[in-house]
Amino acid sequence: MDLAFTEEEKAFRAEARAWxxxxxxxxPLPSLExxxxxxxxxxxxxxxxxxxxxxxxxxxxxxxxxxxxxGWLAFEEExxxxxxxxRVGQNGISLLAPTLFDHGTEEQRARVLPPMATGEVVxxxxxxxxxxxxxxxxxxSRAVRTDGGWRVSGQKTWSSRAAFADRAFGLFRSDxxxxxxxQGLTYLMFDLRAPGVTVRxxxxxxxxxxFAELFLDEVFVPDRDVIGEPGEGWRIAMSAAGNERGLxxxxxxxxxxxxxxxxxxxxxxxxxxxxxxxxxxxxxxxRAYQLFTYAAASRFLEGASLGPESSLNKxxxxxxxxxxxxxxxxxxxxxxxxxDSDWAExxxxxxxxxxxxxxxxxxRDIVAExxxxxxxGRR
Amino acid sequence: xRFVLDAGQRAFADSLDAMLTAAGTPSVVRDWSRGEHAxxxxxxxxxxxxxxxxxxxxxxxxxxxAGPVELVVAFVELGxxxxxxxxxxxxxxxxxxxxxxxxxxxxxxxxxxxxGASTATLAPGPYALDADMADVRLTTPPGTNDLYLxxxxxxxxxxxxxxxxxxxxxxxxxxxxxASGPQVAVAAGxxxxxxxxxxxxxxxxxxxxxxxxxxxxxxxxxxxxxPVGSFQAVKHRLADAKIALEFARAVLFxxxxxxxxxxxxxxxxxxxxxxxxxxxxxxxxxxxIGYTAEYDLSLWLTKARALRTAWGGPRExxxxxxxxxxxxx
Ligand SMILES: Cc1cc2nc3c(=O)[nH]c(=O)nc-3n(C[C@H](O)[C@H](O)[C@H](O)COP(=O)(O)OP(=O)(O)OC[C@H]3O[C@@H](n4cnc5c(N)ncnc54)[C@H](O)[C@@H]3O)c2cc1C
Numbered sequence: 279m280d281l282a283f284t285e286e287e288k289a290f291r292a293e294a295r296a297w298x299x300x301x302x303x304x305x306p307l308p309s310l311e312x313x314x315x316x317x318x319x320x321x322x323x324x325x326x327x328x329x330x331x332x333x334x335x336x337x338x339x340x341x342x343x344x345x346x347x348x349g350w351l352a353f354e355e356e357x358x359x360x361x362x363x364x365r366v367g368q369n370g371i372s373l374l375a376p377t378l379f380d381h382g383t384e385e386q387r388a389r390v391l392p393p394m395a396t397g398e399v400v401x402x403x404x405x406x407x408x409x410x411x412x413x414x415x416x417x418x419s420r421a422v423r424t425d426g427g428w429r430v431s432g433q434k435t436w437s438s439r440a441a442f443a444d445r446a447f448g449l450f451r452s453d454x455x456x457x458x459x460x461q462g463l464t465y466l467m468f469d470l471r472a473p474g475v476t477v478r479x480x481x482x483x484x485x486x487x488x489f490a491e492l493f494l495d496e497v498f499v500p501d502r503d504v505i506g507e508p509g510e511g512w513r514i515a516m517s518a519a520g521n522e523r524g525l526x527x528x529x530x531x532x533x534x535x536x537x538x539x540x541x542x543x544x545x546x547x548x549x550x551x552x553x554x555x556x557x558x559x560x561x562x563x564x565r566a567y568q569l570f571t572y573a574a575a576s577r578f579l580e581g582a583s584l585g586p587e588s589s590l591n592k593x594x595x596x597x598x599x600x601x602x603x604x605x606x607x608x609x610x611x612x613x614x615x616x617x618d619s620d621w622a623e624x625x626x627x628x629x630x631x632x633x634x635x636x637x638x639x640x641x642r643d644i645v646a647e648x649x650x651x652x653x654x655g656r657r
Numbered sequence: 658x659r660f661v662l663d664a665g666q667r668a669f670a671d672s673l674d675a676m677l678t679a680a681g682t683p684s685v686v687r688d689w690s691r692g693e694h695a696x697x698x699x700x701x702x703x704x705x706x707x708x709x710x711x712x713x714x715x716x717x718x719x720x721x722x723a724g725p726v727e728l729v730v731a732f733v734e735l736g737x738x739x740x741x742x743x744x745x746x747x748x749x750x751x752x753x754x755x756x757x758x759x760x761x762x763x764x765x766x767x768x769x770x771x772x773g774a775s776t777a778t779l780a781p782g783p784y785a786l787d788a789d790m791a792d793v794r795l796t797t798p799p800g801t802n803d804l805y806l807x808x809x810x811x812x813x814x815x816x817x818x819x820x821x822x823x824x825x826x827x828x829x830x831x832x833x834x835x836a837s838g839p840q841v842a843v844a845a846g847x848x849x850x851x852x853x854x855x856x857x858x859x860x861x862x863x864x865x866x867x868x869x870x871x872x873x874x875x876x877x878x879x880x881x882x883x884p885v886g887s888f889q890a891v892k893h894r895l896a897d898a899k900i901a902l903e904f905a906r907a908v909l910f911x912x913x914x915x916x917x918x919x920x921x922x923x924x925x926x927x928x929x930x931x932x933x934x935x936x937x938x939x940x941x942x943x944x945x946i947g948y949t950a951e952y953d954l955s956l957w958l959t960k961a962r963a964l965r966t967a968w969g970g971p972r973e974x975x976x977x978x979x980x981x982x983x984x985x986x
Contacts (some may be wrong), residue, residue, distance in 0.1 A: 279660060287658070557979060558978045558979050566907055567922055569908055590899070590904075593900055642896035643893075647892070651867075652892050653884050653887040655881075
């Protein structure tokens with residue numbers, strides 16, 4: 279057991295730090311939940327990609343540096359410590375890309391991954407539907423066979439960043455006769471500007487159009503945009519999500535940087551004893567999340583599958599994120615009401631953590647049943 | 658970077674677990690709580706034979722010269738089996754003796770501590786655990802740089818702990834002067850960190866045992882015609898305990914590797930809070946049976962509370978975390 283980085287990893291970290299110091303925008307970009315901010319973030323992602331910093335763990339042929347998971351973790355620590363902007367390509371990079379690595383064709387990877395790495399094509403996840411949230415397998419949007427592809431119809435919702443994104447990936451019912459809800463689903467990619475697609479932005483709590491509803495009316499999807507075998511959609515969507523999402527959806531680097539900023543804020547305010555314990559817990563929590571992730575990455579690299587374990591992660595970071603931001607707003611006193619600070623933006627974002635990516639209730643069920651072996655109960 | 662236990666470390670944990678399971682620790686704990694130490698002494702020598710007290714003692718004093726990771730592995734198991742006695746205190750005393758300038762006291766006392774022939778105690782706060790039975794009782798009177806071998810405490814002076822198996826004593830003043838000078842303070846600091854780390858490990862073990870027992874119980878106990886473990890309110894409480902314990906495990910082993918004061922303090926807070934959260938869940942989910950002294954669960958429940966305070970409570974440890982230097986992780 280050790281926490282030591284190799285010389286190669288250290289050199290990589292130093293190179294990343296130097297590059298970030300020279301390139302991270304001096305003043306924060308506008309919120310990526312606005313049209314203006316989205317455009318600014320795309321420009322930043324392109325700059326990152328130009329020197330292969332946008333997807334460091336990917337193979338070189340798709341724009342990566344083949345650093346492996348540990349290298350990725352180190353890069354993320356440097357990235358957030360440098361105060362770099364949130365990633366607009368996140369959904370594609372953490373959800374679609376791992377799926378394509380495991381289940382896509384070489385043609386799909388070569389076509390989809392490079393423009394994803396540069397931010398030229400930003401992806402939205404179209405899983406949820408008005409009637410299918412936690413019970414995702416009950417989804418009803420359908421895909422019907424046609425010449426050379428599929429005709430897709432139905433309604434998707436809560437699709438993050440779809441208001442400004444380019445393409446989407448989602449699950450569709452291709453065999454309405456299948457005996458179980460998880461069967462007969464097909465996983466496919468489609469263009470958000472294709473004929474038959476209507477995107478209606480939805481304002482989140484603060485009104486910013488952070489997600490959108492998608493109305494799909496006989497949208498044509500060519501065969502080459504089906505991921506894996508038709509009818510196998512559920513298994514494909516879940517496999518990559520379980521393993522890598524747990525590790526890569528939220529990197530520890532982000533919380534380490536936020537906890538450092540919180541400690542700085544606390545000191546700036548004269549180290550008020552009333553917040554002492556909460557600030558300490560934020561510092562400890564970031565360290566805990568970092569170390570837990572290192573342990574998970576180590577097991578993953580030894581060949582373990584991290585399926586249900588990623589649920590431990592999800593509950594931890596989402597609750598941690600809220601506690602950290604609440605502490606910051608409390609420390610800010612009267613200014614804590616202001617919606618204009620980075621802390622406020624982070625706070626609003628954090629509030630959704632226990633809801634998306636599978637609600638924390640669902641994650642706790644997974645922990646209890648699959649990690650502790652408790653009996654299944656009525657849902 | 659390989660932040661997982663290796664096969665040897667896992668095998669060490671498994672062998673300790675098997676030995677302690679076979680030893681039937683609950684009856685030892687009950688004897689110990691009554692001040693009857695014979696069964697505990699027997700168990701002590703088995704734990705010593707497994708190498709636990711020799712682990713971090715340097716080889717020239719009869720130790721194994723292993724690192725804090727092995728120590729943490731061992732103390733998680735000791736906590737899981739609720740083993741009573743001045744376990745943490747003995748390894749902390751050994752750390753103190755190792756850190757002195759003058760090798761005299763180490764030469765004299767470390768071999769018997771490492772072999773398990775002697776037990777030791779010392780007082781990180783006002784009380785020393787098991788000072789009536791410990792053979793070596795170390796004191797550093799406040800405001801001095803002196804280290805004494807204190808006389809034994811009288812059994813009559815015992816202070817009751819919330820954990821009946823933790824028998825606390827104020828250490829009598831005086832005794833034999835073992836060492837003097839600024840290095841005593843340095844060595845005492847080292848002992849504090851070692852004791853705190855071992856306590857955190859013990860607490861994690863206590864939490865893991867509580868979770869295990871509770872998962873088993875709610876899978877068997879039926880109400881309304883189904884196991885109570887199938888109720889979501891029950892499941893979610895145990896899921897939260899599992900989450901807290903697994904993150905505490907990461908912080909604990911991280912602290913064993915870096916041994917910085919801030920990391921060790923973080924491990925103490927995280928492990929003790931996780932164990933205590935689990936204890937509250939365990940008590941609740943056992944219903945009334947959990948609230949009885951005769952049911953074995955109580956042996957872990959009471960320890961979870963007591964360990965929170967031992968070797969530096971949450972406030973003190975959190976302050977250390979915040980006073981730690983800012984770092985680029
Ligand atoms: C900011 C944000 C971004 C999102 N981005 C995306 C995206 O990009 N793509 C996408 O597809 N979706 C996205 N979602 C949707 C998200 O995945 C769903 O909101 C989530 O799965 C929950 O579904 P629901 O909202 O329909 O809630 P419901 O499923 O209706 O749940 C309502 C409440 O009931 C609880 N509940 C439901 N079932 C159970 C059960 N069995 N046991 C206990 N409690 C239960 C839930 O935990 C929740 O508290 C996003 C959501 C948010 C808030």
